[in-house]
Amino acid sequence: MQFKDIVGQRDIINRLTAVIDSGRVSHAQHIVGDERDGSLQLAWAYLQYLCCEHRQHYNDGDLRADSCGECPNCKKISQLMHPDLHFIFPNPPNGSNSVSAEDYMREFRDFMLSTQALGTLNDFNETLSGDVKTSMIRETDAANIVKVLNMKPYEGGWRMVVVWNAHRMNASAANELLKTLEEPLPQTIILLVDNDDKRLLPTIESRVQTIKVKGEGLKFKVEENAEFAGMLVGWLRMLFKLKMKELSMQVDKMATLNREQLKLFLQYAMKVMRDCFLNTAAGMECHLGSGDEKFDSQFPKMITTNNIELVQSAIDDAIFAIERNAYAKIVMMELSFRISKALKKR
Numbered sequence: 423m424q425f426k427d428i429v430g431q432r433d434i435i436n437r438l439t440a441v442i443d444s445g446r447v448s449h450a451q452h453i454v455g456d457e458r459d460g461s462l463q464l465a466w467a468y469l470q471y472l473c474c475e476h477r478q479h480y481n482d483g484d485l486r487a488d489s490c491g492e493c494p495n496c497k498k499i500s501q502l503m504h505p506d507l508h509f510i511f512p513n514p515p516n517g518s519n520s521v522s523a524e525d526y527m528r529e530f531r532d533f534m535l536s537t538q539a540l541g542t543l544n545d546f547n548e549t550l551s552g553d554v555k556t557s558m559i560r561e562t563d564a565a566n567i568v569k570v571l572n573m574k575p576y577e578g579g580w581r582m583v584v585v586w587n588a589h590r591m592n593a594s595a596a597n598e599l600l601k602t603l604e605e606p607l608p609q610t611i612i613l614l615v616d617n618d619d620k621r622l623l624p625t626i627e628s629r630v631q632t633i634k635v636k637g638e639g640l641k642f643k644v645e646e647n648a649e650f651a652g653m654l655v656g657w658l659r660m661l662f663k664l665k666m667k668e669l670s671m672q673v674d675k676m677a678t679l680n681r682e683q684l685k686l687f688l689q690y691a692m693k694v695m696r697d698c699f700l701n702t703a704a705g706m707e708c709h710l711g712s713g714d715e716k717f718d719s720q721f722p723k724m725i726t727t728n729n730i731e732l733v734q735s736a737i738d739d740a741i742f743a744i745e746r747n748a749y750a751k752i753v754m755m756e757l758s759f760r761i762s763k764a765l766k767k768r
């Protein structure tokens with residue numbers, strides 16, 4: 423997981439990489455945000471950057487730095503195969519057998535990789551059998567954290583533990599963990615992650631540095647996936663060029679989405695347009711990341727004070743029509759014309 427794969431959060435990310443570069447990494451941090459806001463992604467990318475052997479620094483773009491994605495540490499962390507990276511998460515009790523997060527590690531890894539760390543605890547629980555309502559982080563889990571942090575690191579670098587949904591830690595687990603938080607060992611880092619604005623036990627909370635992830639901007643990440651992004655860029659390029667045959671093909675593709683998906687897609691499109699406008703208005707670079715440099719640099723500049731409202735109301739109307747079960751192809755075609763007309767008014 424690289425920072426570039428995370429939507430939004432640029433300010434937080436840039437602050438985090440600056441702190442890591444300065445070598446003043448806090449040994450215990452609590453990353454908190456709203457549900458599905460990418461806080462687990464942030465923890466993942468953070469540790470990858472921390473361990474990266476060839477950190478990349480940029481002079482332009484919205485990120486000041488990122489991990490290289492290529493070095494052995496990056497590869498191991500992105501595949502969740504790094505021997506010094508450990509995950510603890512709520513897990514269901516299994517009758518009289520003493521179970522811990524370790525017993526569900528394979529499922530957790532699959533879950534992380536398949537959702538790119540955007541799933542919720544409910545999503546994860548659905549992949550498990552057992553009484554998930556009573557999923558907790560228990561004393562055994564905390565003892566495992568203490569154990570791995572005390573071990574000699576395999577790779578000679580950082581020993582890392584991510585505690586996902588840390589608010590699900592019971593009191594005995596918290597007690598077990600306290601000493602480690604109070605007397606940190608060198609080269610160890612614990613990231614407590616909550617996808618939910620739940621409070622930690624005060625004893626724990628007072629010993630960790632809190633990083634607030636702002637949900638704004640990332641709300642859309644929920645629905646955003648490669649398919650949406652690719653579709654949007656494809657569509658905008660057609661609007662930009664207004665080649666009818668290709669535009670019509672693109673509209674057919676979008677019309678295959680079901681109503682709910684199409685609505686989410688339009689909300690996503692609205693957000694991207696607004697971001698283009700805000701960034702351009704503020705004189706900042708806005709990068710769409712389509713892979714087409716010319717389109718990426720020119721399109722955002724086409725959304726100005728002269729047409730942002732037209733674009734916005736065109737998309738609003740389309741969402742309204744979709745909600746009222748209008749024929750998707752016609753709605754999307756009409757929307758395409760309205761936006762393309764608006765773009766000419768820049």
Ligand SMILES: [Zn+2]
Pocket residue numbers: 473474475476477489490491492493494495496497
């Ligand atoms: Zn690297």
